[in-house]
Amino acid sequence: MSAAHLRSSRPPPHHAEDGERDFSPRLQTTALWWEAHEPKPLPEIDLPKTTRVAIIGAGYAGLNAALELIREGIDCIVLDAHEPGFGGSTRNGGIVSGGVNVGKRYLAKAMSETEAAPFLSNASDAFSHIESVIAKNTISCGWSKTGYFLGAWSKSHYAAMDKKVAMLNRHAGSEASLVPRERQREHIGSEYYHGGMLIGRTAHLHPALYYRGLLDLCAKAGVKIASKTPVTNLRESNSGWTVTTPRGSIAAGDVVIATNGYTGDVTPQFKRRVVPLGSYIIATEELPPELTAAVSPKNHSFADTRRVLTYYRLSPDGKRLIFGGRAKFGMTDPVETAPILYRFMVDRFPQLKGTRITHAWTGNVAFTLDEMPHMGKLDNLHYALGCNGSGIAMMSYLGHQSARKIVGRANSVCAFDHPEFPDHPLYNGSPWFVPWLGRYFRVRDWIDRRFN
Numbered sequence: 088m089s090a091a092h093l094r095s096s097r098p099p100p101h102h103a104e105d106g107e108r109d110f111s112p113r114l115q116t117t118a119l120w121w122e123a124h125e126p127k128p129l130p131e132i133d134l135p136k137t138t139r140v141a142i143i144g145a146g147y148a149g150l151n152a153a154l155e156l157i158r159e160g161i162d163c164i165v166l167d168a169h170e171p172g173f174g175g176s177t178r179n180g181g182i183v184s185g186g187v188n189v190g191k192r193y194l195a196k197a198m199s200e201t202e203a204a205p206f207l208s209n210a211s212d213a214f215s216h217i218e219s220v221i222a223k224n225t226i227s228c229g230w231s232k233t234g235y236f237l238g239a240w241s242k243s244h245y246a247a248m249d250k251k252v253a254m255l256n257r258h259a260g261s262e263a264s265l266v267p268r269e270r271q272r273e274h275i276g277s278e279y280y281h282g283g284m285l286i287g288r289t290a291h292l293h294p295a296l297y298y299r300g301l302l303d304l305c306a307k308a309g310v311k312i313a314s315k316t317p318v319t320n321l322r323e324s325n326s327g328w329t330v331t332t333p334r335g336s337i338a339a340g341d342v343v344i345a346t347n348g349y350t351g352d353v354t355p356q357f358k359r360r361v362v363p364l365g366s367y368i369i370a371t372e373e374l375p376p377e378l379t380a381a382v383s384p385k386n387h388s389f390a391d392t393r394r395v396l397t398y399y400r401l402s403p404d405g406k407r408l409i410f411g412g413r414a415k416f417g418m419t420d421p422v423e424t425a426p427i428l429y430r431f432m433v434d435r436f437p438q439l440k441g442t443r444i445t446h447a448w449t450g451n452v453a454f455t456l457d458e459m460p461h462m463g464k465l466d467n468l469h470y471a472l473g474c475n476g477s478g479i480a481m482m483s484y485l486g487h488q489s490a491r492k493i494v495g496r497a498n499s500v501c502a503f504d505h506p507e508f509p510d511h512p513l514y515n516g517s518p519w520f521v522p523w524l525g526r527y528f529r530v531r532d533w534i535d536r537r538f539n
């Protein structure tokens with residue numbers, strides 16, 4: 088996927104199932120967020136011959152790691168194959184959840200509550216970390232701590248929320264509560280769900296402005312960032328690593344892998360531990376205030392318990408709906424997924440039928456085989472990987488924690504730093520099974536909605 092491809096703007100296809108013209112004559116296939124900050128190459132820097140730490144990937148994880156290292160007086164360089172911000176960090180939905188996604192395995196009975204507790208507690212720390220980075224540095228990025236409504240796709244999903252509310256409140260301080268179906272209209276202008284869960288300690292932000300804020304902090308602190316500098320080889324030596332790029336090699340004491348959904352062949356040991364998945368988003372045209380107030384009366388962000396997940400929120404200026412989800416399982420053109428997302432949106436908000444879609448875009452997230460984010464050290468490489476779709480707070484935090492570990496001030500209780508980072512003999516980094524997973528999810532969703 089090239090930046091040029093993503094920048095293209097072209098007429099959307101006519102879609103018979105839409106029944107009417109719902110799309111703007113020219114659909115912009117770059118993120119709406121890029122109108123405020125578009126990833127661009129930084130002024131070219133000479134690559135140093137040596138550095139204490141080389142960080143691969145200039146997303147939230149890489150920049151948070153660099154900021155902490157430099158604060159501790161550790162020399163480092165961040166290398167990115169593209170323009171800094173090319174990855175998920177300027178394309179995402181901007182929904183900052185403080186742990187709600189981390190307890191999924193507990194609910195799936197893979198973990199006891201005792202086992203899940205430290206993960207939830209650290210997910211809550213991740214929320215505190217991003218909140219304090221933004222507040223301390225007065226990053227103007229539309230930070231709105233206005234809560235998150237998780238809609239129950241079926242009655243059984245609603246019934247299961249009871250346990251999750253208690254767990255989130257006990258271990259993540261989530262300020263969570265149940266919202267029965269008859270009261271959901273107070274939170275969302277939709278009858279689509281069987282009630283839901285409200286989580287107070289969550290926020291939404293402008294992802295590219297948060298990213299730009301981090302870039303500005305890096306510039307102020309003197310962090311070296313090399314754009315358009317793909318790392319093509321890593322070789323271990325007695326004194327650390329030789330990091331090879333087309334612009335020359337760097338001898339680094341330590342290397343941090345922060346490549347998430349863009350992890351490639353340079354690190355096959357990580358490529359086979361993360362599954363890249365495309366996530367897709369559309370933005371509506373500017374809507375009348377009475378319509379946005381009806382859709383989202385309390386400016387929450389939203390997601391649902393459907394396996395073919397959707398997530399949405401109003402734009403920071405409150406004028407548009409930003410609507411994302413797993414429109415396709417696999418990597419495809421956002422022009423193809425726009426009509427699918429539009430349909431998902433109108434299913435939830437029939438009052439938006441006929442609304443024009445002005446932007447449609449995509450980016451990669453990274454799933455792990457245990458659905459947990461990970462940091463740590465493997466083959467002597469530090470890593471912060473595996474956002475599982477929720478990485479604004481988490482990847483910022485894991486980048487920061489990786490740096491703390493390198494400078495010897497690790498938070499010794501960081502639960503995500505544990506030696507088990509599972510791979511699978513049938514997965515070598517090429518996600519062949521994802522379309523099948525998509526089919527399975529659709530069937531399971533259908534069964535749950537119809538019978539449970």
Ligand SMILES: Cc1cc2nc3c(=O)[nH]c(=O)nc-3n(C[C@H](O)[C@H](O)[C@H](O)COP(=O)(O)OP(=O)(O)OC[C@H]3O[C@@H](n4cnc5c(N)ncnc54)[C@H](O)[C@@H]3O)c2cc1C
Nearest residue numbers: 144146147148168174175176179180182318450474478479
């Ligand atoms: C469409 C979409 C919606 C999302 N919505 C949300 C949301 O609402 N809430 C939420 O919490 N999270 C969301 N996410 C996830 C979130 O965006 C990511 O978890 C987060 O941005 C990951 O940050 P990162 O720093 O780990 O990686 P990224 O920002 O993806 O950066 C990885 C970087 O690594 C670079 N790279 C890869 N290989 C090399 C190499 N060999 N050499 C040099 N550089 C390399 C890439 O160029 C890339 O810039 C969403 C993601 C997407 C794509």
